[in-house]
Amino acid sequence: MSEPGKDARRIVDVTLDEQSVARRSPEVEHERAVALFDLLEENNFALVGGEPGPYKLSIGIFEQRLVFSVHGADDRKLRDIILSLTPFRKIVKDYFLICGSYYAAIKKLGTAQIEALDMGRRGLHNEGSELLRERLAGKIELDLDTARRLFTLICALHIKD
Template sequence: MDEGPDPFRLVAIRLDEASIGRGPPDAEHERAVAIYDLVEENSFRPIGQPPGPYSLVLSIVDKRLVFDVRSANGAPLVTHVLSLTPFRKIVKDYFLVCESYHAAIRTGAPSRIEAIDLGRRGMHDEASELLRERLRGKIDVDFDTARRLFTLICALHRRG
């Protein structure tokens, strides 16, 4: 018997335009892919909220990360505000590694590209676990959802 789609999932995500600027083409592509992948497959369970599906607006307000969780039709459900302080160093380091990675793609040897990419993925994994920890008790997300959300958090940091 088919029970239908999981109600604890995101069906729409938007980055607050006031919080972001246009980034370089690589960043814009990464942002679009993360949103697409996130909507296609995710596990998103706001604690204490009725079953979804949900939509999410991500923004940065007063140097804080805002998760504005809404019903699929846009009705506000809950807003969680997280300090960005625990993310500052890893986001900064992640950007540096990403810059090295993109430079290596243009000029580097395959072994160098692989080594940098391995480091980039490791940092992304570390940041994803940090995000899951910071959301604990507010929103339950699986590891892959946290990874894609971290990509979007980076997009919010990257101003044009």
């Protein structure tokens, strides 16, 4: 039996706008699938000054903006949160570059080089996650792990120039 209020700060469903999703390498697609699974398993997410959850979240890109469409468990729209993509562009680009290097290194380089690339990859991922938390401040409260998983999903979206 679930505890009262247990789902008040929780996402119970996530969808990515299929028009926005970029097809990436199998490794990146795997990261996206893992991020979706992990996000639904454990997250801490709440609308600031809004209704408590549970929430359903749809993430997409519309007119060069990142859109978080937050719905209640009953599918009633609670709020759209729209963020400029501009602050994310460089981090996402750098993240994909280092991910590519990391996946290539796994196939042919030694442990020390792979670990160095992985540290860089995790550092950029943390930077992107913190940026997301800053941009959502005052709109959505979320912990770092939830921000990390959401940042992975943002990276999966096709950002058109």
